[in-house]
Structures are given as C-alpha cells and as structure tokens.
Amino acid sequence: MQYKMSFFLLLLALVVQNGLAQDASTENLWFTQIEEAKAQAQANNQPIVMIFSGSDWCRPCMAMKNRVLDNKVFTDFAKENVVLLEVDFPRRSQNKLSPEQTKHNDGLAEKYAPKFFPTLVIVDSSGQEIDRMGYQSSLAAADYVKYIKFKITQ
Secondary structure, three states: HHHHHHHHHHHHHHHHHEEEEEEEEHOOOEEEOHHHHHHHHHHHHHOOEEEEEOOOOOHHHHHHHHHHOOOHHHHHHHHHHHHEEEEEEOOOHHOOOOHHHHHOOOOOOOOOOOOOOEEEEEEEEOOOOEEEEEEOOOOOOOHHHHHHHHHHHO
C-alpha cells in the first residue's frame, strides 16, 4: 500500500513539474517591452505579434490565451517565426503593473488604437503595422498560425 502511495506521489510530482516547465517556457516567449521585442525581431528578421489584452477581466482574452496563445501549435510556430509582445491592461490590484509598464502599455495602445480586447496586431520589426485581428472562438490555434503565416509572407 505504501509503495502505491509513494509511486502516486512521485507521478504527481512529475506531472506538476512538467506543467510548471511548460508554463515557464511559454512565459519566456513573451516580451513586455516594445524596444526589446524590436531588437529581437530585427536580430532574427522576424515580425512581432502583439496581443492587447485585459488578462484578469476580459473573458475573450482569457479564452484566447487558453485556446490559442498557450496552445502548443501556436507556441511552436512562434518560437521559430515571430517575436511575441504582451500589452496587458489588468484591473485587479494584485495584478497591477508597475507605473513604468502601465505608461509603456498606454503608449502602445495610443499608437495602435485597439478598438476591443483582445486585439492581435502584427507589425514588422520596425513597428509598422501589417495587420490585426480579434479573437474568434470558432478558430483554433492552427487557424491563427495559418493567418499569421499568410500575412507575414505577403
């Protein structure tokens, strides 16, 4: 009996560790500063995919993150083809951004003027807009990848 319990706990620890490793690797894909994203994009000759989001209050933003942005199909594509930039506007006090990050995000919102959240904006490495789109629950991560590929190869 104790052997089964030890085995179960070991298995549980491995599952949790694997989940945390996946979350960390996904988070490491995202920049939060436009200048850092531009530098990476220019160094790799890649476009930037910016997501304007309300991570802790916008239900479509949460759905897009779960169904698309954190999906392996999307993250595998992003690792090789684009630079990701998160432009977040959380409302809850525990998720509050620093004053510098808030000012940075406000400036990007002023420049790119998203009309709704979430808005995905594709820009070239200098910040020139290529295209934009919102969240469509009928589309899978593979559909977003296909669309982005089409837009960045035109």
